[in-house]
Amino acid sequence: MITFNQVDKSFTEDRKAVKGLSFTIERGEFFVLIGPSGCGKTTTLKMINRLIDASSGTITINGSNHTDVNMHELRWNIGYVLQQIALFPHLTVAENIAVVPEMKKWKQDDIQKRVNELLELVGMDPETYRDRLPADLSGGQQQRIGVARALAGDPDIILMDEPFSALDPLVREQLQKDIKALQQRIKKTIVFVTHDMNEAALLGDRIGMMEAGVLLQVGTADELKRNPATPAVEAFIGRSVEKKNLSLKESLTPTDRSEYIRTHRDEQRVTVQFIINEHGEWVTTFNDHNELETMISIDASSSVKSAFELLESSHLPALPVQENGKVIGSVSYKDLARALV
Known part of the structure; x- marks a missing residue:
């Protein structure tokens, strides 16, 4: 469980990137943060693993203030998937996946077993792919390896920052289906950032709608569509619906x-x-x-x-x-x- 309690983040004295965030993400939930560019959704995501520290307020993970946890241990236990994928180009697929288990000083036999398990989990044959370099893979395959690497240390929480937005629409659609199916199998807590309402509705158990650093509404996709809390929520969802209905x-x-x-x-x-x-x-x-x-x-x-x-x-x-x-x-x-x- 992740709880934000009156969290603010200021990058300058006169500008708050997020303001008064208070909400809870349940254990095992697929929670999506959505909003226009600059709304604070990625800043909110990065405060969970302390890539960005809050200016005020508290963030607790399973009841403990996350600032009381050793920084390295905190990040080792939170998987992170980026839009840019960020695989190490000089390491093989297996070596990329093994980064966190190596840091956690797992036994080599356990690491290799975990690498093979994760490749199979994301639909890639270990014998075919484990010794390849990232440059030998397609964009969709690289993103699958990014997901496998995020799962390697068996974290309770996975953060995903617009991981599919740079991919071809066909590949993106398949990965959306795959990550949804994967979540149903592994039951991890996933916090996912997107600006696409259709993606949010497909993936999220609940959606947090943000604008100008403020969390406007939290609810299921159906709740947001049927009962938008503010005109801004209604307008954002309306734009998505209107575009789908255009000829x-x-x-x-x-x-x-x-x-x-x-x-x-x-x-x-x-x-x-x-x-x-x-x-x-x-x-x-x-x-x-x-x-x-x-x-x-x-x-x-x-x-x-x-x-x-x-x-x-x-x-x-x-x-x-x-x-x-x-x-x-x-x-x-x-x-x-x-x-x-």
Whole structure:
């Protein structure tokens, strides 16, 4: 359990980054801090492991003031995952994961066993990946190793600071699903920072909405949507909902079509080709094995939300966008993600 009691943080005499924070994160809870840039959510996260110290107030972990705990011991028992991943480039995957167990002076046999366990836990085969360097991995794989490293010392708490925001939308979506499933298995307390309401709603047991250093409301995603405590909460959630309900034509410019072929690739290099005739009419779709794909398209008047749902159900990386029976472009996960930012 993590409890903030009237916590302030000032970086200058006339500026408080956070003001009067008082809330509790329960043991085993997936708690999400959300808000616009500069709202104080990352500062709040960093005060838990004392990368930033509070100016006033108290933070307790399982009933003990965290300033009474040795700094190194505190951080060894709190996992930390960053957007930048921050793997050591000169260390192998196994050596990166083993950093905290090495500091805690675990036996080598126990460390190697733990490395293998964690690689399997995050869906990566130990024999294939343990001796690779970070540069040999994709962005999504590197982030999985970052999660494994955060779990290596068997911490009770894991802090995650916008860990998926720099990733390709397809990879990001899969990692969101994976971290949610992982949390249900390991029952760790996770504190997660994001500016994306859809991500917060997907992952969080509860969400803390912040603005200008103030915690405006804490509740489930449904509670925040149905009963926003302030106009600022309502406006922030409303912007997310409004963007999802915009039509494709209102929210983005579909990718310009070529005369015959539009090609999109996801991280696994799966290629889809949309064959278009000289009148701009869609003929068919092939994958990179020259196999005929199901004829699926989406109308330009459809909402962004509908496009996401159709992409997910079709298992295609992109869809042709039609208006009045003619293809005016194509839309992919990346296009939709940009429209929602």
